[in-house]
Amino acid sequence: MNFSRLKQSLTNLITYKGPQDSYDFSVNISTSKNITNEADEKVSSNLKDNKTIIDRKYNTLINSDIIIRKFKLKSNNKPFSAFIIYIDGMSDSNxxxxFILKPLMLRNKANTYKTQSLKTINKDKRVIIQRDSNNLAIEIENSLLPQNSLVKETEFNNIFSAxxxxxxxxxxxxxxxxFNLDVKGFKQRSVSSPNNEIIIKGPQEAFVESIRVNTSMLRRATNTENLVIENVLVGKLSKTPCTICYLKNIANSDLxxxxxxxxxxxxxxxxxSTGQLEQLICEDNKYNIPQxxxxxxPDKAAKNLYAGRVVILVNGNPYCIILPATIVDFISSPEDTNLKPxxxxxxxILRFLAMGITLLLPSIYIAIVDFHQELLPTELLFSLWASRENVPFPIIFELLVMEISFELIRExxxxxxxxVGPTIGIVGALVLGQAAVSASIVSPFLIIIVAITGIASFAIPDFSFGFHLRITRFLFTIAAYIAGFLGIAIGLYVYLCILCSIKSFGVSYLNPNDSINFNKKSNNFFAMPTWMQEFRHNYIHPKKERAQNNISMKWRHPNE
Incomplete structure (x- = not known):
């Protein structure tokens, strides 16, 4: 056996080789300072230099959707070269x-326009006539480009983004x-009904993937000139447009x-996506708790804007982010505003009970069956043990198998x-449940527990918070299997300590603290009648705390 060859093979496996070592070509990595970043360069007065940067940045010889149209302008019968660049499929060619090529190429019969000339005298006392390029730019902007949105750009960074x-x-x-001209014409999804946050009574429209359509829907929903929409670009490569939306007369300036x-x-x-942004801007990312x-x-976003919160939109995402948020917000539905108190x-209250059932019911079942049988009536205890008589597995194994099976059916x-989705869910649950009971893999009582827990999890309005409860449920299940009710109590203590420590943009997660203070007329945990909702949430610290007058129904009290 050739040990030297074996040694060389092992060395090649664990030793990194660059492309120049592995392939038949060399990689030229230049660190010369002469190579500058095109995005940091300024627009040059030399058209060829600008064209070179565009060609190098967009690989125009390869990219088939990058359209460059060259043409000529005339000033005082002198031609000026020009070109436009756009992406086919994202811009409206019509x-x-x-409104761009036709005015520039066919305006006036002679296709000319005059520019002012500047006379200067050089060292040899010769008169030199120079054309004023600024006047040419003004003429193009004011007379030759009938566009409602035109921006002069001097940096390639902004040009590439446009x-x-x-x-x-x-x-x-x-x-x-x-000249940056707004001629967007890409196809986009039309406004439709919400797919996930379905309500019976209320508006039936949802955000789409276009950020400008979403901001217009917010404008229409708020219907106020106090709405401020700030643009922010996030990502060095993607430069994803994001917007910060808030009401300038209500939202806290520090927030x-x-x-x-x-x-x-x-x-x-x-x-x-907004999911990425949520992970990047939240404080406590070590917990799986949505913040x-x-x-x-749009109606839910507008309601939170009027409460003093901030809304973030991300281009390409039909969802918005609302912050700060508390635990009460995750068990509230947009339909609550349209219902009587x-x-x-x-x-x-039903959703709050569903939250407790989703989190604790399987662990309570394990704790009672394994540690605290005396809590059950005798007949129920005998029936429970009779149903588990032929089951050969421990109860924790039964529960985990059924919980994971239920999650698989849901996914x-x-x-x-x-x-086909609803059919798979119903048939899969019935067939698997009946087969598991018939094969003595699980007990019928456990099927009931898993079914009730799964149904309760569907009652949580917020998907992220419901997912958090489903994951945390497994931790409580393990704690109950180890120490019964003592394990559940310790787990609850740790869980509540974590909730108390979390802050969402400076706001405690367990707010509102005044949720049972009925003297403070604001809509907290318990919904108050509309005519009693005089104040906004004080824990957000809005600029304008009062939401309406003390007597909102003047028709009932005309003399007050």
Whole structure:
């Protein structure tokens, strides 16, 4: 056996080789300072230099959707070279032809316009006539481009962002500025009904993937000039447009400044979803507890804006982020506002019970069966042990098998095509449950416990919070299997300590602290009648704490 060859093979496996070592070509890694970043460069008055940067950045010889159209302008019968660049499929070619190329190439019969000339005298006392390029730029901006949105750009960083968003950019020789023209024309999904936050009574429209459509829906829902929408680009490579939305006369200035600071100080390459952004801006990421609200409903976002909260929109995502958030917000539904207080409070208490059932019911079952049988009536205890007589596995194994099976059925129902999903959920649960009981793998009582727990988890309005409860339930189950009710008590103590320590943008997670203070007329845990909701939540510290007058129904008390 050749040990030297074996040694060399092992060395090659554990030793890194660069591309120049592994392949038949060399990699030229240049660190020369002469190579500059195109994104940091300024627009040059030389059109060829600008074209070179565009070609190098967008690989125009390879990319088939990058369109560059060259043409000429005339000034005092002198031609000026120019070109436009846009991305096919993201820009409207009809708008480009009608409102950019046609005015620039066919305006006036002679296709000329005059520019002012500047006379200067050089050292040899010769008169030199120079054309004023600034006047040419002004003429193009004011007379030749009938666009409602035109921005002069001097940095390629802004130009690249505009092109990637679907705009068209015009370069003209002798001009050190480019013209950024809004001609977006990409296809997008139309506004439709919400898919996840379904309510019976209330608005039936949801956000879409276009950030500008979403901001317009917020404008329409709030219907106030106090709504401020700030644009922020996140991601060094993706430059994903995000917006910070708030009411300037209600939202706390410190809260807005903190949100702005966190977004402006994200050093990442790409941002693709609100889920990523949620992980990047929240304080306590070591826990799996959601700390911001996520919604697809403009009416829910508008309601929280009027409460003094901040809304963040991310381009390409039909959801928005609402912050700060408390635990009460996660068990509240958008429909609560449209119901009478007695109905809304009943549903909120029902959801609170569903939260407790989802979190603790399996662990309580294990604790009673294994440690505290004396809590059950004798007949029920005998029936329970009779049902488990032929089951050969410990109760923790039974429970985990059924819980995981239920989660698999839930996940399969979500991933398969929608007409088949409900069928798989119902048939899968019935068939698996009946087969497991018939095979003496689990007891019938356990099937009931798992079914009730699963149904209760569906009653949680917020998907992220419901997912958190489903994951945490397994920890309580293990604690109950180890120490019974003592394990559950210790787990609850640790869980409550964690909840007390969490803050969502400076707001305690277990707020509102005045949830049972009926003297403070605000809508807290228990929904108050609309005419009694005089104040906004004080824990958000809004600029304007009073939401309405003491007597809102003037028709009932005309003399007060």
């Amino acid at each position: 708008l480009i032809n009608q 092109i990637n968003m679907g705009n068209c950019v015009l370069f003209v020789d002798t001009l050190d500025t480019a 807005v400044a903190e949100v702005r600071y966190r977004l402006n100080n994200l050093e990442i390459d790409t941002l693709l 911001v609200l996520s919604t697809e409903r 007695i109905f809304a409070n009943f549903l909120k 399969a129902g979500l991933r398969v095509p929608s007409p």
